[in-house]
Amino acid sequence: MLRMDVVSPSTNRDYSVREFKKELKTFLELAAVQNKKTVLLIEDHHLVKSEFLEILNSLISSGEIPGLFTQEEVDHLF
DSSP: OOHHHHHHOOOTTOOOOOHHHHHHHHHHHHHSSOOOEEEEEOGGGGSSSSHHHHHHHHHHHEEEOOTTHHHHHHHHOO
């Protein structure tokens, strides 16, 4: 109705922190670089590891995830 993209991690039993960060990178690029209105939908079953919650807390509290993007990636995106 609001023409927003709704994105959610595609977790599975072998889902790792590395895969989670990779998906978050994609979601953040979609919102920030492509300037698309995006909703990140995280439900309790997505938080299969405690590290996921720490990453999300960092994103919510400071608006960034330390070490997610390298300087080269940031330069390339902008």
